[in-house]
Amino acid sequence: MDLPAASIRAELTIPMQVADVATTARVFTFDGLVDGREHLAIGLGSYAAPVHDVPSSTAPLVRLHSECLTGDVLGSERCDCGPQLHEAIDRITDAGGYLLYLRQEGRGIGLYEKLDAYTLQDSGLDTYQANVALGHDADERDYSAAAQMLRTLGIDRLRLLTNNPDKAAQLTAAGIAVAERVPTAVHLSPANAAYLAAKARRGAHVLDVALFREH
Numbered sequence: 001m002d003l004p005a006a007s008i009r010a011e012l013t014i015p016m017q018v019a020d021v022a023t024t025a026r027v028f029t030f031d032g033l034v035d036g037r038e039h040l041a042i043g044l045g046s047y048a049a050p051v052h053d054v055p056s057s058t059a060p061l062v063r064l065h066s067e068c069l070t071g072d073v074l075g076s077e078r079c080d081c082g083p084q085l086h087e088a089i090d091r092i093t094d095a096g097g098y099l100l101y102l103r104q105e106g107r108g109i110g111l112y113e114k115l116d117a118y119t120l121q122d123s124g125l126d127t128y129q130a131n132v133a134l135g136h137d138a139d140e141r142d143y144s145a146a147a148q149m150l151r152t153l154g155i156d157r158l159r160l161l162t163n164n165p166d167k168a169a170q171l172t173a174a175g176i177a178v179a180e181r182v183p184t185a186v187h188l189s190p191a192n193a194a195y196l197a198a199k200a201r202r203g204a205h206v207l208d209v210a211l212f213r214e215h
């Protein structure tokens with residue numbers, strides 16, 4: 001699939017403190033992304049160093065993290081996005097790689113629509129049925145911009161931290177080699193059990209029960 005080339009718009013260093021872990025992030029913004037959204041690439045560990053210092057022989061650990069304001073910022077327990085974000089920051093800081101923070105709130109339907117979908121879920125629909133009831137696809141995410149960002153950073157081969165095979169399939173179709181799919185933990189809480197069960201039932205995610213972590 002031919003994607004137009006993007007370019008780096010700015011590159012800056014941000015010192016971070018996440019939970020107990022202090023780390024440094026190298027943050028990139030981009031021009032020319034196909035969906036016009038303000039996605040970030042965040043280099044961690046050895047990739048927090050300027051790109052030209054990074055050895056090209058190692059496949060970086062990469063997570064495509066879809067924005068979830070309620071989970072990432074507010075600590076909502078309706079989903080497992082917040083703990084997965086923190087897990088990704090820890091693991092990528094150790095291994096070296098990139099967190100792509102993708103502005104795909106609500107699997108691409110936006111924040112207000114996601115909250116409407118939550119209301120429908122409170123009256124009995126599951127997470128995918130609620131999207132469809134609102135006139136959306138079950139999952140509207142397209143990872144073309146993520147592939148453009150990776151190309152721009154000089155990454156054409158990576159290890160992908162995810163339980164979602166669609167992310168690997170879309171990157172592969174865009175010409176990025178996924179050397180390995182590294183499972184992310186499943187962070188189980190009473191409030192997100194139905195959501196995780198719906199994901200497992202739909203079968204589009206590989207949820208390894210051994211990786212379920214109780215809060």
Ligand SMILES: Nc1nc2c(ncn2[C@@H]2O[C@H](COP(=O)(O)OP(=O)(O)OP(=O)(O)O)[C@@H](O)[C@H]2O)c(=O)[nH]1
Pocket residue numbers: 064065066067068069079080081084104105106107108109113114117118127131161162163164167184199205
């Ligand atoms: N529409 C909708 N979006 C949701 C809901 N719960 C979480 N999300 C969004 O789903 C996205 C995260 O997707 P998940 O299916 O949890 O995980 P994933 O990114 O596909 O897979 P992993 O890489 O394994 O974490 C974020 O954008 C959340 O805002 C929901 O009930 N409805």
Ligand SMILES: [Zn+2]
Pocket residue numbers: 068070071072079080081082
């Ligand atoms: Zn979430």
